[in-house]
Amino acid sequence: MELLGHYNYWVFAVALMIGxxxxxxxxxxxxxxxxxxxxxxxxxxxxxxxxxxxxGTAPIIQxxxxxxxxxxxxxxxxxxxxxxxxxxxxxxGLAVVVRIKETYGSIEEHxxxxxxxxx
Amino acid sequence: MNLTEQLVAxxxxxxxxxxxxxxxxRPRWLAWAATTAASATAFAIAIAIALGVREGRAxxxxxxxxxxxxxxxxxxxxFSAVLLLIITGxxxxxxxxxxxxxDTQIEQQRQPLFYAAWLLGLAGLAGIAAxxxxxxxxxxxxxxxxxxxxxxxxxxxxxxxxxxxKYLIMGTVGATFYLIGVGLIYMMTGTLNLADMELRIHEVGxxxxxxxxxxxxxxxxxxxxxxxPLHAWLPNAYTYAPHAVTVFLAACATKVAxxxxxxxxxxxxxxxxxxxxxxxxxxxxxxAVLAILVASxxxxxxxxxxxxxxxxxxxxxxxxxxxxxxxxxxxxTASIVHIxxxxxxxxxxxLAVACLAMRLDSLRLDGIAGAARNMPWTMAAFVVGGLSLxxxxxxxxxxxxxxxxxxxxxxxxxxxxxxxxxxxxxxLAVVYVWRVVETAYFQSPPDGAVPxxxxxxxxxxxxxxxxxxxVYFGFASDLPLxxxxxxxxxxxxxxx
Numbered sequence: 001m002e003l004l005g006h007y008n009y010w011v012f013a014v015a016l017m018i019g020x021x022x023x024x025x026x027x028x029x030x031x032x033x034x035x036x037x038x039x040x041x042x043x044x045x046x047x048x049x050x051x052x053x054x055x056g057t058a059p060i061i062q063x064x065x066x067x068x069x070x071x072x073x074x075x076x077x078x079x080x081x082x083x084x085x086x087x088x089x090x091x092x093g094l095a096v097v098v099r100i101k102e103t104y105g106s107i108e109e110h111x112x113x114x115x116x117x118x119x
Numbered sequence: 120m121n122l123t124e125q126l127v128a129x130x131x132x133x134x135x136x137x138x139x140x141x142x143x144x145r146p147r148w149l150a151w152a153a154t155t156a157a158s159a160t161a162f163a164i165a166i167a168i169a170l171g172v173r174e175g176r177a178x179x180x181x182x183x184x185x186x187x188x189x190x191x192x193x194x195x196x197x198f199s200a201v202l203l204l205i206i207t208g209x210x211x212x213x214x215x216x217x218x219x220x221x222d223t224q225i226e227q228q229r230q231p232l233f234y235a236a237w238l239l240g241l242a243g244l245a246g247i248a249a250x251x252x253x254x255x256x257x258x259x260x261x262x263x264x265x266x267x268x269x270x271x272x273x274x275x276x277x278x279x280x281x282x283x284x285k286y287l288i289m290g291t292v293g294a295t296f297y298l299i300g301v302g303l304i305y306m307m308t309g310t311l312n313l314a315d316m317e318l319r320i321h322e323v324g325x326x327x328x329x330x331x332x333x334x335x336x337x338x339x340x341x342x343x344x345x346x347x348p349l350h351a352w353l354p355n356a357y358t359y360a361p362h363a364v365t366v367f368l369a370a371c372a373t374k375v376a377x378x379x380x381x382x383x384x385x386x387x388x389x390x391x392x393x394x395x396x397x398x399x400x401x402x403x404x405x406x407a408v409l410a411i412l413v414a415s416x417x418x419x420x421x422x423x424x425x426x427x428x429x430x431x432x433x434x435x436x437x438x439x440x441x442x443x444x445x446x447x448x449x450x451x452t453a454s455i456v457h458i459x460x461x462x463x464x465x466x467x468x469x470l471a472v473a474c475l476a477m478r479l480d481s482l483r484l485d486g487i488a489g490a491a492r493n494m495p496w497t498m499a500a501f502v503v504g505g506l507s508l509x510x511x512x513x514x515x516x517x518x519x520x521x522x523x524x525x526x527x528x529x530x531x532x533x534x535x536x537x538x539x540x541x542x543x544x545x546x547l548a549v550v551y552v553w554r555v556v557e558t559a560y561f562q563s564p565p566d567g568a569v570p571x572x573x574x575x576x577x578x579x580x581x582x583x584x585x586x587x588x589x590v591y592f593g594f595a596s597d598l599p600l601x602x603x604x605x606x607x608x609x610x611x612x613x614x615x
Contacts, residue, residue, distance in 0.1 A: 016299075020292070023288060023292065029284060032288060036288060036291055036292070039292070039295060040291070040295055043295055043298050043299055043302065046299065046302055047302050050302065050305075050306045075302075075305070078254050081254075081258060082257075082298060085257075085258065085261045088261075088265055089261070089265065089287065089291050092265055092268055092269070092287065093284070093287050093288075096268070096272060096280055096283055096284050096287065097284070099272070099280055100280045100281060100284065103277045103280060104277070104280075104281075109281075112281050113281075116278055116281075
């Protein structure tokens with residue numbers, strides 16, 4: 001059952017590769033950014049998965065509950081930061097795409113490439 | 120509570136907190152002055168730290184007084200001291216020498232925002248060098264990367280935009296790979312503090328996740344550092360960035376990624392993973408040799424001056440990786456000295472390019488034909504930087520090439536092949552520097568061109584200061600050498 005027990009990690013690996021594939025294979029800049037977001041979110045999932053302790057609750061110490069099990073809060077805090085980083089990257093990427101559209105009139109990679117070739 | 124203890128934190132805090140203030144400052148010269156003041160303060164702090172570190176003093180800071188390994192720790196050792204010197208120095212030189220260049224390239228009302236992004240980039244790069252916490256390094260890396268995307272996109276040429284997009288995609292993929300690696304290590308060791316990580320990896324029973332982490336971190340950071348063949352983002356990003364930004368980023372941005380790469384691979388992995396030194400060598404040495412040969416060859420055929428120098432940067436990163444991939448004290452010393460000396464040489468060259476760009480319309484080689492007749496001082500500084508890049512005795516570049524060749528020769532038969540690669544690449548460097556010199560000195564200016572004037576004096580003074588530093592460190596190489604040697608001893612740790 002170990003294979004199924006690691007099911008979150010499988011989702012992580014598959015989502016990571018889907019995102020990475022989109023980044024590499026798609027010529028549309030928006031689709032590339034979408035791929036990048038999936039790619040980053042997969043990593044967030046990995047962090048969140050590793051902090052989960054079976055039967056664990058929120059890390060709040062309660063009076064009268066001596067050996068309480070709680071999940072590790074640190075990865076969640078880290079990922080909160082990483083999400084902010086991811087949002088800023090996506091926002092900046094979209095801003096660049098808007099300016100590319102304004103100056104080139106296209107968001108297709110090959111059309112932008114061709115527009116800059118000396119004719 | 121004295122000031123010396125706070126220096127490491129101030130190194131990051133001064134530029135970080137100046138950034139929002141600068142964004143609000145008007146008129147633009149005030150924004151420039153405040154940025155330069157913050158950068159110069161950071162430079163002064165870096166010099167104070169470097170001198171202190173050389174005397175063997177330790178600089179550390181516990182953020183919020185939370186003790187490491189639970190709190191976030193800043194720590195400066197000789198290796199990070201070298202990096203801090205380069206980062207803050209490059210930023211200060213680029214700001215002082217680049218004011219007029221920025222004036223011509225960036226719209227006036229946007230300049231305060233441009234300078235704010237500059238300070239954020241500086242704070243991020245300095246933060247990477249000073250931090251002793253793996254996740255903190257990731258955050259600083261993203262701060263500096265986001266800022267440098269903004270800075271590069273400020274270039275007036277529209278081709279800056281697609282190059283920034285490419286850099287953004289590749290940079291983010293690299294940083295995310297690093298994040299995966301750090302996550303896997305945290306999973307196995309439960310710590311993010313680098314020093315603590317080194318100790319706890321010993322206790323890990325199953326080493327396969329650590330091995331995977333080593334792969335992710337090495338590849339991710341190699342992408343950020345533009346190690347061949349992951350350098351595709353670099354030439355265009357350097358070419359179309361505003362000239363002042365190119366001076367700043369070319370001198371330090373990729374080196375900072377190399378710094379974390381070396382720090383992780385040597386301190387955290389080498390001493391714990393069995394056979395890691397051999398894998399590290401076998402993986403990186405061929406790439407380093409390819410970078411040295413192929414990128415130098417590309418530079419020799421390139422017709423755009425800035426892209427020519429960018430390809431040369433890829434080759435120089437190859438030299439740095441070659442020294443490191445020997446995995447011994449001499450090789451590592453050579454590569455850290457080369458980090459320092461190459462920053463000096465490339466900084467000088469790009470400052471000279473910024474001077475040329477003030478007076479000439481095109482930076483293609485045919486555009487600078489005959490430039491030395493009208494701009495003798497600029498071109499003379501370019502020649503000094505070029506000589507340092509080639510590694511002519513009497514310049515800083517010679518010192519690092521000398522140490523690198525000495526280290527490589529210690530490798531026996533393989534060493535002779537590597538020396539051959541270094542010599543061929545140096546000859547190619549002679550070729551590409553000579554092509555620029557030949558065009559500027561011996562060809563006549565294009566017909567009908569208005570004779571250019573010499574660059575503005577304030578830019579020339581800075582360019583020449585940088586050029587003379589190349590000569591100074593070619594003779595008095597004690598400071599970079601002693602720091603590099605100490606850094607290398609530290610990285611090698613208890614390795615043979």
